[in-house]
Amino acid sequence: MSRVHPPNIPNTLRSKRRASALRAAAFMSPWLIGFSVFFVYPMVSTVYFSFMHYDGFNAPSFTGLKNWSYVFTSYPMFWPALRNTLWLVVIMVTCRVVFGLGTGLLITKIKSGVGVFRTLFYLPYLAPPVAATMAFAFLLNPGTGPVNSLLERVGLPSPGWFNDPAWSKPALTLLAVWGIGDLMVIFMAALLDVPTEQYEAAELDGASAWQRFRFVTLPNISPIVMFAVVTGVIQTMQYYTQPMVAGKVASGVIGGSGQQFEPGYPDKSTLTLPQLVYNLGFQRFDYGSACVVALVLFALSMVFTAFLMRRRGGLIQAGE
Amino acid sequence: MNHSPDARRSLALRRTLVLRWVGVHALAVAAALFFVLPFVFVLFTSLMSDQQALTRDLIPHTWEWGNYRKVFDTPGFLTWWRNTLVYAGLGTVLTVASSVPVAYALAKFRFRGRNLSLMLVISMMMLPPQVVVIPMYLFWAKQLDLSGTLWPLIIPMAFGDAFSIFLLRQFLMTIPNEYLDAARVDGCGELRTLLRIVLPMAKPGIAAVALFQFFYAWNDYFGPQIYASENPGAWTLSYGLESFKGAHHTDWNLTMAATVLVMAPVILVFFFAQKAFVEGVTLTGVKG
Numbered sequence: 001m002s003r004v005h006p007p008n009i010p011n012t013l014r015s016k017r018r019a020s021a022l023r024a025a026a027f028m029s030p031w032l033i034g035f036s037v038f039f040v041y042p043m044v045s046t047v048y049f050s051f052m053h054y055d056g057f058n059a060p061s062f063t064g065l066k067n068w069s070y071v072f073t074s075y076p077m078f079w080p081a082l083r084n085t086l087w088l089v090v091i092m093v094t095c096r097v098v099f100g101l102g103t104g105l106l107i108t109k110i111k112s113g114v115g116v117f118r119t120l121f122y123l124p125y126l127a128p129p130v131a132a133t134m135a136f137a138f139l140l141n142p143g144t145g146p147v148n149s150l151l152e153r154v155g156l157p158s159p160g161w162f163n164d165p166a167w168s169k170p171a172l173t174l175l176a177v178w179g180i181g182d183l184m185v186i187f188m189a190a191l192l193d194v195p196t197e198q199y200e201a202a203e204l205d206g207a208s209a210w211q212r213f214r215f216v217t218l219p220n221i222s223p224i225v226m227f228a229v230v231t232g233v234i235q236t237m238q239y240y241t242q243p244m245v246a247g248k249v250a251s252g253v254i255g256g257s258g259q260q261f262e263p264g265y266p267d268k269s270t271l272t273l274p275q276l277v278y279n280l281g282f283q284r285f286d287y288g289s290a291c292v293v294a295l296v297l298f299a300l301s302m303v304f305t306a307f308l309m310r311r312r313g314g315l316i317q318a319g320e
Numbered sequence: 321m322n323h324s325p326d327a328r329r330s331l332a333l334r335r336t337l338v339l340r341w342v343g344v345h346a347l348a349v350a351a352a353l354f355f356v357l358p359f360v361f362v363l364f365t366s367l368m369s370d371q372q373a374l375t376r377d378l379i380p381h382t383w384e385w386g387n388y389r390k391v392f393d394t395p396g397f398l399t400w401w402r403n404t405l406v407y408a409g410l411g412t413v414l415t416v417a418s419s420v421p422v423a424y425a426l427a428k429f430r431f432r433g434r435n436l437s438l439m440l441v442i443s444m445m446m447l448p449p450q451v452v453v454i455p456m457y458l459f460w461a462k463q464l465d466l467s468g469t470l471w472p473l474i475i476p477m478a479f480g481d482a483f484s485i486f487l488l489r490q491f492l493m494t495i496p497n498e499y500l501d502a503a504r505v506d507g508c509g510e511l512r513t514l515l516r517i518v519l520p521m522a523k524p525g526i527a528a529v530a531l532f533q534f535f536y537a538w539n540d541y542f543g544p545q546i547y548a549s550e551n552p553g554a555w556t557l558s559y560g561l562e563s564f565k566g567a568h569h570t571d572w573n574l575t576m577a578a579t580v581l582v583m584a585p586v587i588l589v590f591f592f593a594q595k596a597f598v599e600g601v602t603l604t605g606v607k608g
Contacts (some may be wrong), residue, residue, distance in 0.1 A: 030480040106351060128535075128557075144375065198431050249562070297451055
């Protein structure tokens with residue numbers, strides 16, 4: 001008599017499942033709203049505006065592919081920005097990874113005063129980007145900068161740094177290498193995870209220091225190196241504050257005085273894609289073309305993000 | 321004198337060890353100089369007299385601590401401080417409050433679309449803010465008339481921040497499910513479990529997220545540039561610092577003093593919360 005009727009089981013299961021789905025939705029709700037309002041809506045809108053002529057005053061009007069062809073063929077800053085990004089990806093990212101790994105290795109080898117050294121190496125990473133860029137604009141300024149006066153004292157040539165198109169990106173690279181602390185910490189943790197037995201075995205086999213690094217250390221930490229490279233590339237796509245501030249300070253054109261700073265000083269050498277969105281949208285009031293650049297930036301970022309998530313063995317563990 | 325081969329070998333071994341010690345530490349000192357000297361030069365220049373700041377001297381003749389008072393007396397400087405604290409403080413509270421439940425759901429609930437949600441969170445984390453800035457600016461400025469304030473930067477933080485969600489989720493994953501099950505068996509609802517059991521255990525993760533978010537707001541330049549630039553009364557330190565250089569064209573000493581004042585709080589906070597911070601960096605760097 002007290003038999004449970006079979007149809008009841010799926011029913012309770014279903015209501016249970018519905019309750020747990022509701023519960024998940026409730027906990028997820030802040031992000032679900034945020035995702036819709038601050039991502040889905042503006043993305044759709046960006047695509048829409050990329051086909052519109054809109055200056056913020058007159059109503060938007062459809063222009064087809066005009067914005068797209070303007071950005072790719074006539075806008076004088078697009079290709080220099082892309083070339084600079086490539087330069088920064090190849091050279092700045094490489095320098096940061098090599099130096100980050102180098103300082104990480106160094107820290108693991110230090111016997112006395114590890115704590116002090118680690119803190120000192122880490123500190124520049126914390127410097128707020130605008131402040132750090134101001135500091136380097138001063139340190140590297142060709143007139144009174146300490147770096148050039150030291151270089152001259154030892155008889156080395158003194159470059160124009162942020163004022164010379166050939167030296168502005170190396171100067172930015174120097175600034176980026178200075179703030180290496182994040183990578184150092186990540187590499188340090190990875191290096192300490194390498195099993196010591198492997199080093200002992202290699203040493204018994206008579207492997208030199210370089211061979212131990214090449215055949216024991218590197219294979220063990222290669223996922224972290226990969227992670228550092230890919231996140232470095234993504235950060236480079238977003239590179240905005242440092243080149244903008246360095247250009248403004250070095251050119252002496254800083255807002256408020258009525259003059260308008262055109263990003264890229266000197267001679268477009270520090271242009272990056274995000275700066276183009278600012279230039280097109282907020283200086284030229286060409287919202288449509290700004291949206292075209294934004295979509296290019298989006299596509300490039302997503303390609304590398306997909307790469308970051310797809311690697312098996314998990315650069316970022318998405319699933320379970 | 322006749323050393324046995326064994327003794328000679330141990331002598332040679334000791335010599336290599338000493339040489340290696342010296343080599344490693346010499347390299348470490350050189351690296352330390354590279355990381356520290358920029359701070360030292362900035363600090364020294366910030367203490368130079370106006371005339372000396374125009375020379376190539378490296379060390380101040382007289383120590384002009386009054387430069388720092390002059391920076392504080394600059395019109396607007398205190399307002400930038402206040403705005404930065406509001407942006408960073410309020411933003412941090414809102415971010416933590418809205419991100420914790422989302423991270424908890426992603427870490428501990430099983431539901432359809434969980435992995436998709438997590439992937440979208442990670443994608444958003446990597447999204448440059450410039451990608452969506454045009455429609456967002458039009459939304460805040462033209463529809464809500466909020467340009468010239470920091471609200472367009474603060475309000476979105478009440479709706480979860482991708483990076484914070486991800487970091488918290490990584491942290492919550494490390495909390496064993498047994499604790500949660502025990503709480504549920506005792507009749508705790510999910511919200512009570514989260515507040516009573518999970519939150520106390522997640523303190524280090526929350527501290528790391530709060531720190532990162534505070535630094536993010538403190539350092540943000542693009543946001544204030546877009547939304548606050550037209551109204552100096554809404555500027556933050558990071559944005560105002562640049563205009564400081566504009567107002568004091570050649571006075572590197574005052575500009576460097578202002579730079580020190582923007583850097584110092586971040587570094588002080590770091591010293592008080594070093595452990596949480598480094599933990600956060602390793603958590604996001606995650607596991608190979």
